[in-house]
Amino acid sequence: MLIETTINNRRMALAIDPDEYLVDTLRKAGFLSVKRGCDTGSCGLCTVWVEGKPVLSCSTLAVRMSGKKITTIEALQDEALEFARFMADEGAEQCGFCAPGFTMTVLAMKRELTNPTEEEIKHYLNGNLCRCTGYVSQLRAIKKYMGVEV
Structure with missing residues (x-):
């Protein structure tokens, strides 16, 4: 499956699995500041911004990011x-x-x-x-x- 999104002000097309979490998508795309911690949304290690708001990427499906603006600490x-x-x-x-x-x-x-x-x-x-x-x-x-x- 292919989604188009904006990461750190750069438009990107990303190949994802339908059940893939955003943390995995971002790390595959080279955004290694996004860390995997608890996998339960409890520790905050995987926090990124979606549309300017903090989101736990380990509990957010990547498919939901189509058309959205994502910001990592690299930006x-x-x-x-x-x-x-x-x-x-x-x-x-x-x-x-x-x-x-x-x-x-x-x-x-x-x-x-x-x-x-x-x-x-x-x-x-x-x-x-x-x-x-x-x-x-x-x-x-x-x-x-x-x-x-x-």
């Missing part, structure tokens, strides 16, 4: 680097495995929420798991990145 390098600096400054460095999906979620949150409360930030991040850090330093970094009082 957001400047924003991702800016956020990474906030993470490093707060001692919230990560091994890198969960970082792309986590960063995609944070960048989407920044676009969607203005001056969020700590509870709104935590709610938005629900489902993003990290095994390298405690979440306290990540939360401090996110608040500073979002311009929220710490």
Whole structure:
């Protein structure tokens, strides 16, 4: 089966299986920042944007992406680097495995929420798991990145 979609502002025709998940399609197309983690939509490693909204690619059928605009972290390098600096400054460095999906979620949150409360930030991040850090330093970094009082 062939679908046409836009990935990182580039029109692409992709051969997929009818039951293929988006994570597999993206990785086959060379977007290796999209990671396979839990395969249940629970960890956030596979987060990409579809039409500007965060989506778990491990639980999204690729066939549903026909005609849609998909964004991976490869298209957001400047924003991702800016956020990474906030993470490093707060001692919230990560091994890198969960970082792309986590960063995609944070960048989407920044676009969607203005001056969020700590509870709104935590709610938005629900489902993003990290095994390298405690979440306290990540939360401090996110608040500073979002311009929220710490």
